[in-house]
Amino acid sequence: MRRLQLLVPALWLAGFVALPLLVVLLLSIAQPGPGVPPFLLPFAWDGGLVLRPNWEPFGLLVADDYYVSAFLQSLWVAGGTAGLCLLLGFPMALGIARAKPHWRAPLLMAVLLPFWTGFLPRVGAWIGLLRDEGWVNGVLRGLGWIDAPLPLLYSDLALFLGMVHAYLPFAVLPLYASLSRLDLTLEEAASDLGATPATVFRTITLPLAAPGALAAFLLVFIPAAGEYVIPELLGPPEALLVGRALWQEFFQNRDWPVAAALAVALLAMLILPIRLFQRLEARR
Amino acid sequence: MRRLGLCLGLAFLWLPVLLLAGYAFSDSRIPFQWGGFSLRWFQALAANERMLEAAFLSLRVAAGSATLAMLLGGATGWVLARRGPFAGRALFGALAGAPLVLPEVVTGLSLLLTFVMLQGLTGWPAERGATTILLAHATMGAAYVAVVVQARLAGMDGMLEEAARDLGATPATAFRTVTLPLMAPSLVAGWLLAFTLSLDDVVVASFVSGPAGTTLPMLVFSMLRLGLTPEVNALAVAILLLAFLAAGGAMLALWRRTEL
Numbered sequence: 001m002r003r004l005q006l007l008v009p010a011l012w013l014a015g016f017v018a019l020p021l022l023v024v025l026l027l028s029i030a031q032p033g034p035g036v037p038p039f040l041l042p043f044a045w046d047g048g049l050v051l052r053p054n055w056e057p058f059g060l061l062v063a064d065d066y067y068v069s070a071f072l073q074s075l076w077v078a079g080g081t082a083g084l085c086l087l088l089g090f091p092m093a094l095g096i097a098r099a100k101p102h103w104r105a106p107l108l109m110a111v112l113l114p115f116w117t118g119f120l121p122r123v124g125a126w127i128g129l130l131r132d133e134g135w136v137n138g139v140l141r142g143l144g145w146i147d148a149p150l151p152l153l154y155s156d157l158a159l160f161l162g163m164v165h166a167y168l169p170f171a172v173l174p175l176y177a178s179l180s181r182l183d184l185t186l187e188e189a190a191s192d193l194g195a196t197p198a199t200v201f202r203t204i205t206l207p208l209a210a211p212g213a214l215a216a217f218l219l220v221f222i223p224a225a226g227e228y229v230i231p232e233l234l235g236p237p238e239a240l241l242v243g244r245a246l247w248q249e250f251f252q253n254r255d256w257p258v259a260a261a262l263a264v265a266l267l268a269m270l271i272l273p274i275r276l277f278q279r280l281e282a283r284r
Numbered sequence: 285m286r287r288l289g290l291c292l293g294l295a296f297l298w299l300p301v302l303l304l305a306g307y308a309f310s311d312s313r314i315p316f317q318w319g320g321f322s323l324r325w326f327q328a329l330a331a332n333e334r335m336l337e338a339a340f341l342s343l344r345v346a347a348g349s350a351t352l353a354m355l356l357g358g359a360t361g362w363v364l365a366r367r368g369p370f371a372g373r374a375l376f377g378a379l380a381g382a383p384l385v386l387p388e389v390v391t392g393l394s395l396l397l398t399f400v401m402l403q404g405l406t407g408w409p410a411e412r413g414a415t416t417i418l419l420a421h422a423t424m425g426a427a428y429v430a431v432v433v434q435a436r437l438a439g440m441d442g443m444l445e446e447a448a449r450d451l452g453a454t455p456a457t458a459f460r461t462v463t464l465p466l467m468a469p470s471l472v473a474g475w476l477l478a479f480t481l482s483l484d485d486v487v488v489a490s491f492v493s494g495p496a497g498t499t500l501p502m503l504v505f506s507m508l509r510l511g512l513t514p515e516v517n518a519l520a521v522a523i524l525l526l527a528f529l530a531a532g533g534a535m536l537a538l539w540r541r542t543e544l
Binding site: 002005006008009010012013014016017018019020021023024027037088089090091092094095096098099107109110111112113114118119120121122123124125126127128129131133134135138165168169172222223225226227228229232233242243246247250251256259260263266267270274277278 | 289307314356360363379381383419426521532
């Protein structure tokens with residue numbers, strides 16, 4: 001029984017987590033081929049083991065501006081989203097942490113529920129708000145502020161609104177965790193000694209919340225870097241982030257090795273943030 | 285000031301969702317325009333065969349994958365919290381947490397490639413669709429269940445199990461009468477989280493599915509690509525309600541006994 005309790009999840013993790021990662025690694029140096037499936041493995045058995053790795057996909061990622069720009073855009077959008085979530089999430093987390101005790105759980109639930117309630121419906125809501133005949137343009141026109149509709153949808157604005165909306169709960173949770181543990185007597189002591197509220201905030205609250213803020217930033221940055229759906233549905237056509245580039249290589253170009261190489265490169269880009277995040281979590 | 289920030293943030297999170305929900309009951313052909321109260325778009329949904337088929341597939345996959353995720357994630361969380369040191373524990377923990385931090389496109393692509401390779405080597409899975417989506421979702425869901433279960437078990441030390449053993453219970457009896465009831469709320473919460481996760485996923489499902497399997501999110505995604513229509517709006521609200529109930533249930537299951 002005890003052995004089974006270990007063996008079953010271990011086999012599962014080996015087959016469905018470890019093996020797939022190895023397969024992607026293998027495919028990223030495979031030859032593209034005309035058959036079904038459209039690739040030739042980087043090794044073959046022909047009287048002996050024959051190695052035939054293909055380094056072209058990775059060469060392409062480094063040499064072609066298209067892919068380089070995809071990675072830069074992903075960094076920019078993920079970093080921007082994480083930064084905005086931090087700015088918006090900090091006052092929210094502070095508000096919850098300093099609310100009356102019986103209010104904290106319901107408020108936290110109000111922040112977390114949208115996270116678990118339908119990702120696509122929320123993106124759909126932004127389409128309804130932002131499109132040319134949408135709610136925002138309707139209101140602005142009703143007020144007489146604009147004559148022609150503003151091109152809000154399929155813009156960077158729509159992209160960032162959608163991203164921040166989707167990922168904000170990720171940022172509030174770690175911020176709340178660190179702010180709710182903060183010793184309030186430290187702030188009291190500072191203000192008793194004559195510090196203004198602004199100084200207390202800058203010299204006590206902010207430094208003590210820094211590890212939580214870093215965790216919040218990373219928790220948003222990591223999934224945002226590979227995001228596909230929001231740039232596709234809300235962003236401008238030229239917002240080709242890594243997730244979108246990978247999707248196109250796989251579904252439109254049917255170039256599986258390049259798609260796999262993009263996945264490996266994305267993981268390589270995220271390995272440092274992931275390690276840093278895990279270290280922060282382990283320290284708690 | 286703090287309160288203002290909190291109110292603004294909550295308004296930002298909830299306003300788009302509430303507007304969407306409100307306008308789903310509008311009679312107008314144009315989404316987000318009020319044309320009087322009407323349920324016509326929900327009636328249109330109920331008459332749409334393709335949508336019902338996709339919804340049925342999604343619910344089946346979500347229930348199946350959540351159940352599998354609960355069993356696997358429960359075992360994983362128990363191993364991480366209760367089983368002492370064993371060879372490869374660090375690797376086990378890293379792999380158990382990996383699906384939480386892997387980008388969706390990487391999870392989807394890597395699982396699909398694995399299914400293709402397995403099919404080439406063993407003939408299984410013969411076709412991609414409900415089964416492959418279920419297995420992929422179970423893998424992701426199990427990681428969430430493991431976290432919830434591990435946190436719950438770590439929150440109470442092993443004294444209760446030890447006491448049961450001291451009083452003569454076999455390991456199996458101690459597990460069944462002490463550990464399992466302790467885990468139960470986290471298993472329920474984990475099941476519901478895995479269920480909503482599966483019901484919400486479009487990226488991984490698109491990768492591992494074949495021509496036969498179109499889940500509800502995949503259908504909604506392809507419709508949203510063309511823009512928002514009142515039907516999609518009504519459908520979004522239906523999904524929202526279902527996910528809302530499941531997520532609310534999960535939070536209540538955890539909340540009733542543990543203080544946040």
